[in-house]
Amino acid sequence: MRYLRVGPAGAERPVAAVDGRYYDLSSVTGDITGAFLAAGGVTSVAGLPDVDIAGERLGAPVARPGVxxxxxxxxxxxxxxxxxxxxxxxxxxxxxxxxxxxxxxxxxxxxxxxxxxxxxxxxxxxxxxxxxxxxxxxxxxxxxxxxxxxxxxxxxxxxxxxxxxxxxxxxxxxxxxxxxxxxxxxxxxxxxxxxxxxxxxxxxxxxxxxxxxxxxxxxxxxxxxxxxxxxxxxxxxxxxxxxxxxxxxxxxxxxxxxxxxxxxxxxxxxxxxxxxx
CATH class of the missing domain: 3.90.850.10 (Fumarylacetoacetase-like, C-terminal domain)
Incomplete structure (x- = not known):
C-alpha cells in the first residue's frame, strides 16, 4: 500500500494508491496520522471511491510527525x-x-x-x-x-x-x-x-x-x-x-x-x- 496526502497545505486529504489507481480514504480516516498507522491503516480499498489527483499538490505523506x-x-x-x-x-x-x-x-x-x-x-x-x-x-x-x-x-x-x-x-x-x-x-x-x-x-x-x-x-x-x-x-x-x-x-x-x-x-x-x- 502507498499512502498520500493530497491538496493545499493545511487542507490535505488522505489517499491510497494501489496498482496505479487512487482511492479516497476520507471515509476511513481524517488524515494519515500516527493513530491511523497504529490501527493498521487499510488492508483493502474495496468499496472506496476512485479519485483523480492529476494536477493536485502532494503534501508530506504523513501528517506532522511528533518528532x-x-x-x-x-x-x-x-x-x-x-x-x-x-x-x-x-x-x-x-x-x-x-x-x-x-x-x-x-x-x-x-x-x-x-x-x-x-x-x-x-x-x-x-x-x-x-x-x-x-x-x-x-x-x-x-x-x-x-x-x-x-x-x-x-x-x-x-x-x-x-x-x-x-x-x-x-x-x-x-x-x-x-x-x-x-x-x-x-x-x-x-x-x-x-x-x-x-x-x-x-x-x-x-x-x-x-x-x-x-x-x-x-x-x-x-x-x-x-x-x-x-x-x-x-x-x-x-x-x-x-x-x-x-x-x-x-x-x-x-x-x-x-x-x-x-x-x-x-x-x-x-x-x-x-x-x-
Whole structure:
C-alpha cells in the first residue's frame, strides 16, 4: 500500500494508491496520522471511491510527525568525505517537525544562510510504539513504512554556529521535503538494498545504496528505543550517502536551483530552491 496526502497545505486529504489507481480514504480516516498507522491503516480499498489527483499538490505523506529524529554520518563513504571516522554508535540529532513539507514544495534559503546543502535519505515512519526493544529483530514490527526524505542542511548554522549541536542547521523552514508516498514494508522488501540518488539542476550528485549504511534500519530503531520512546507517526531520517556540497566537490544551493532526490521503489522529489525573503 502507498499512502498520500493530497491538496493545499493545511487542507490535505488522505489517499491510497494501489496498482496505479487512487482511492479516497476520507471515509476511513481524517488524515494519515500516527493513530491511523497504529490501527493498521487499510488492508483493502474495496468499496472506496476512485479519485483523480492529476494536477493536485502532494503534501508530506504523513501528517506532522511528533518528532523527527535524524542519524548523522551513517554511510561509510559520507563519513569519510566529511573528514570523520565512522561512528561507533549512532549519532542522533533532532529536526523540528515543522520542517516537513511536500515532495514538490519549494525549499527556502533562510535569512543569513550561506551553505545550504541537500541530503537524500531513507525515511522510516513508526507504526507502533517502540520502547526498550529487546533486540534489533523486534524493530520490523514497529515500522509503518518507508519514504523518501531530503534532510536539507545549512552547514554554517550546523557547524560554525551550532554551539555543539547540529539542530540549528537542520531545523529551518521547509528543510525536510518528504514523500511523495509512504510505502508499506511489504512493498519495499529489504530496506538495506535500496539505491538512492540526488541531482542538482540535472547534474548527478549522490548515487549510492542503503547497503553502505553503517547502522541498518532495525539496529537504529532498537538503539533509539533505549533512549527515547518512538511513537506512531514519528519520522526517522537514517543518514545520507556521499556526494553532498559539504564534501567540497560541489557548490552549495542558490536561489533558482532545482534539487531532485529519489529512492528505488519509493518515488522521487523535485524541489525548487528560493530565497526566503
Amino acid at each position: 523527527v529524529l535524524c542519524i548523522g554520518q551513517n554511510y561509510a563513504a559520507h563519513a569519510a568525505e566529511s573528514g570523520a571516522a565512522p561512528p561507533e554508535v549512532p549519532i542522533m540529532f533532532y529536526k523540528a517537525p515543522n520542517t516537513v513539507v511536500g515532495a514538490y514544495d519549494d525549499v527556502l534559503i533562510p535569512r543569513g544562510a550561506v551553505r545550504v546543502d541537500w541530503e537524500v535519505e531513507l525515511g522510516v515512519v513508526i507504526g507502533r510504539t517502540a520502547r526498550y526493544l529487546d533486540s534489533p529483530a523486534d524493530a520490523a514490527a514497529h515500522i509503518a513504512g518507508y519514504v523518501v526524505s531530503n534532510d536539507v542542511s545549512e552547514r554554517d548554522f550546523q557547524i560554525e554556529r551550532s554551539g555543539g549541536q547540529w539542530s540549528k542547521g537542520k531545523s529551518c523552514e521547509t528543510f525536510n521535503p518528504l514523500g511523495p508516498w509512504l510505502v508499506t514494508p511489504d512493498e519495499v522488501g529489504d530496506p538495506g538494498k535500496l539505491r538512492l540518488r540526488s541531482r542538482v539542476n540535472g547534474e548527478p550528485r549522490q548515487d549510492s545504496s542503503t547497503a553502505d549504511m553503517i547502522f541498518g534500519v532495525d539496529h537504529l530503531i532498537w538503539h533509539l528505543s533505549q533512549y527515547t520512546v518512538l511513537e506512531p507517526g514519528d519520522l526517522i531520517n537514517t543518514g545520507t550517502p556521499e556526494g553532498v556540497a559539504l564534501s567540497g566537490r560541489f557548490p552549495y544551493l542558490a536561489d533558482g536551483d532545482v534539487v531532485e532526490v529519489e529512492i528505488d521503489g519509493l518515488g522521487s522529489q523535485r524541489s525548487v530552491v528560493r530565497n526566503a525573503a
